[in-house]
Amino acid sequence: MKTTYFVIAVRPIRDNEDEADFIINDETLVIDAVEKCDLENLTIGEEKIRKTFPKHKIMVTHLPLLELFSLLSNISEIEVELIQEGLVAHVDSAPSRLGMAFDWEQKHNATIQKGSC
Structure with missing residues (x-):
């Protein structure tokens, strides 16, 4: 199965x-067009969008990233519900890069990190 971009x-x-x-760097943006393609046709898709929307900014992402955002958001909500019920939450021995991005406060909070090497 080919990855969708x-x-x-x-x-x-x-x-x-x-x-x-x-909202990126205080610039509020809206989507006007999306071209769906696979990696082999990514250049063609980009050229098509750039030609049709020459003054627009062009972003490229892939479907698995969006699906992962949804999954990680759902996991976070379930963890909150588990904690509220007094149950164990967040059992993850090897979090992914994006999983860690959702828990960025744990990584960058000096109070939480103090005393750990």
């Missing part, structure tokens, strides 16, 4: 729009 054309939000898809 998305080539996404985004533009700054207009004054009359209130829905945002991304």
Whole structure:
């Protein structure tokens, strides 16, 4: 099975729009177009989007990343529910890079890290 990629054309939000898809470095962006392709056709997809939307910023991501965001978000919600019920939560002996990104406060909080090497 081939990995699905998305080539996404985004533009700054207009004054009359209130829905945002991304906020990057204080710039609020909305999606105007998405080209779905596999890795072999990624260049073609990018060229197609760039030609049609020459003034837009172009982002590329792949479907497994979006699916992983959804999964990690669901796991976090389940862990909160388990903790509220007094049960054990977060059993993960080898978290993924993105899993650790969802727990960034654990990694970057000096109070939590103090005393551990």
